[in-house]
């Protein structure tokens with residue numbers, strides 16, 4: 487019987503989520519796996535149980551369906567064995583902003599933003615109460631790359647970064663660790679699902695390398711982990727510039743350049 491916290495992973499039927507499941511199972515953690523494709527989750531769960539001797543629960547759910555989301559929130563709220571949430575389920579964007587239907591926009595926002603936020607919120611009071619726990623939110627470098635041409639997807643990922651930084655500030659004094667993982671292009675099914683030809687991407691990281699790097703950041707308790715960023719000082723400089731900008735906000739009056747001339 488393991489004393490390690492159970493790891494709850496959304497979007498665990500493929501790609502990054504399935505790889506997190508494999509890596510945490512190898513470390514001896516019990517798992518709860520969530521995605522829509524129950525058969526795929528069951529196959530993965532059976533393999534992880536057999537290979538690692540861990541307990542794996544499968545919770546099929548569509549996180550964009552209100553009733554499913556409530557059921558998943560309830561499990562996170564009530565199951566005090568769960569000590570790590572990997573908020574990974576996500577969807578990419580197909581086409582430019584002008585091509586988006588109302589349904590496509592709703593799908594992106596409800597999975598990438600609403601579900602992720604509600605699951606973090608469901609688990610937080612219990613983690614704060616116990617003074618321990620970890621929330622891993624999967625963002626994307628596209629969250630700071632409007633140049634990539636996926637305005638809605640990128641905005642959902644900018645939200646994930648902001649939320650994670652805010653939660654870090656609020657929850658770390660209570661012993662809760664929050665990590666934002668920002669992958670760059672990684673070889674998974676997300677591209678095909680969005681109707682994007684992955685062969686048009688010049689370089690792509692293999693998913694195992696991505697998750698192993700993200701776990702190095704996790705073990706070091708990094709707040710923001712960007713596996714494809716080779717010069718870490720770039721991130722520090724960006725954060726430094728942001729802090730500098732804060733010190734130049736003076737809200738009593740508009741800046742000189744906005745004062746009307748005559």
Ligand SMILES: NC(=O)C1=CN([C@@H]2O[C@H](COP(=O)(O)OP(=O)(O)OC[C@H]3O[C@@H](n4cnc5c(N)ncnc54)[C@H](OP(=O)(O)O)[C@@H]3O)[C@@H](O)[C@H]2O)C=CC1
Nearest residue numbers: 497499500501502521522523548549576626671672674676
């Ligand atoms: N691959 C990449 O290049 C990058 C990926 N990311 C992020 O990584 C995360 C994982 O993506 P990745 O592994 O690449 O892609 P995959 O498409 O392989 O995985 C997405 C996972 O989310 C699940 N999922 C999709 N829709 C729903 C839903 N409505 N309800 C519940 N689960 C759902 C899928 O399972 P099912 O269909 O069974 O529901 C699947 O398990 C995403 O948040 C993505 O934005 C970030 C940057 C780069």
Ligand SMILES: CC(=O)[C@H](N)C(=O)O
Nearest residue numbers: 578626628670671676
């Ligand atoms: C743009 C994508 O679809 C990809 N998941 C990424 O975030 O790089």
